[in-house]
Amino acid sequence: RAKRSGRARWQLFDATMHSQAMNRLTLEDEIRTSLLAGDFVAHYQPVVALADRTVVGHEALVRWQHPRRGLLSPAEFLPIAEDSGLVVGIGRAVLERVCTALAANPDAGGTISVNVSAVELGRDGWADGFIATVERHGVDPSRLVVEVTETAVLSLSPDTIRGLVAVRDLGVGLHVDDFGTGFSSIALLRDLPVSGLKLDASFVTGLDDGVRGAANLAGGLAGLVAHLGLTGVAEGIETEAQADALNRQGWLHGQGYLFGPPAPWPAWPARQG
Ligand code: C2E
Ligand code: MG
Ligand code: MG
Ligand code: MG
Numbered sequence: 001r002a003k004r005s006g007r008a009r010w011q012l013f014d015a016t017m018h019s020q021a022m023n024r025l026t027l028e029d030e031i032r033t034s035l036l037a038g039d040f041v042a043h044y045q046p047v048v049a050l051a052d053r054t055v056v057g058h059e060a061l062v063r064w065q066h067p068r069r070g071l072l073s074p075a076e077f078l079p080i081a082e083d084s085g086l087v088v089g090i091g092r093a094v095l096e097r098v099c100t101a102l103a104a105n106p107d108a109g110g111t112i113s114v115n116v117s118a119v120e121l122g123r124d125g126w127a128d129g130f131i132a133t134v135e136r137h138g139v140d141p142s143r144l145v146v147e148v149t150e151t152a153v154l155s156l157s158p159d160t161i162r163g164l165v166a167v168r169d170l171g172v173g174l175h176v177d178d179f180g181t182g183f184s185s186i187a188l189l190r191d192l193p194v195s196g197l198k199l200d201a202s203f204v205t206g207l208d209d210g211v212r213g214a215a216n217l218a219g220g221l222a223g224l225v226a227h228l229g230l231t232g233v234a235e236g237i238e239t240e241a242q243a244d245a246l247n248r249q250g251w252l253h254g255q256g257y258l259f260g261p262p263a264p265w266p267a268w269p270a271r272q273g
Helices: 002-037 078-084 087-104 118-122 126-137 150-154 158-169 185-191 201-209 214-227 240-249
Strands: 040-049 055-066 070-072 111-115 144-149 173-179 196-199 231-234
Touching: 002 055, 002 078, 002 087, 040 087, 040 111, 055 087, 078 087, 087 111, 087 118, 087 126, 111 173, 118 126, 118 144, 118 150, 118 158, 126 158, 144 150, 144 158, 150 173, 150 185, 158 173, 173 231, 196 201, 196 214, 201 214, 201 240, 214 231, 214 240
Parallel strands: 055 111, 111 144, 144 173, 173 196, 196 231
Antiparallel strands: 040 055, 055 070
């Protein structure tokens, strides 16, 4: 009996594996089709100065306008896009849209940040492609920021770091995303020409959950960021109490539902001065 139920379990396992593989292939095919159709769009979430809540920039966050399933968030397709390498095409599509938005609004102030994964950065020629796109659109490079997660930074090869340095030399900002969740915090600040750090939302949530040490950590990191002359951006701010605490700690910029959700078009601030 044990044997029979064992076999049944295997058959079930097989069937599940099979359907997962099919789903995966279907999804990859749909991504390919959607890349050609222009179904990958960017939504833009405001980044504000915590002191006075003025908009200082936006983060571009990819969305898939799926022909049947509606608007999909990165969690629903990025893992497979990264595994299959299709994220490279998605990243290009997002950068195209961001550069188009910037070029159409040369008199607006503020930056747009784009997220770049380790898979994209690891491709030969990523930096050359990025720079060529920025130049083709005639976009001021200082209006762009590249966000790389702290975890991705761990896997960067010397070639990739050289590419990031070239992008930085052009005047593009470089922010370490989800800061505080990886293990490379200090060495990466030495090896990479970073211009800013984004404090991971888990630290911000901890501020009102009373997580022991959360306030000390966020405050201490703000000091480090200021000492290094970097821009500090706190992510995932949902309450006034969090915004106030982070502002008092010295976090310069903030982002979160409190200030505005990701939306289809950036709310451009007027250029200062
Ligand atoms: P991330 O870069 O850390 O982006 C922040 C995420 O937090 C976004 O999720 C955003 O919508 C969400 N968020 C913003 N404010 C709040 C808040 O107040 N509370 C909470 N709970 N969440 C908030 P989203 O858009 O689903 O993106 C998830 C991740 O997908 C991003 O994390 C980023 O790592 C990745 N991603 C997004 N767009 C791209 C892209 O164009 N290329 C690549 N390679 N990765 C991307
Ligand atoms: Mg980001
Ligand atoms: Mg983040
Ligand atoms: Mg994240």
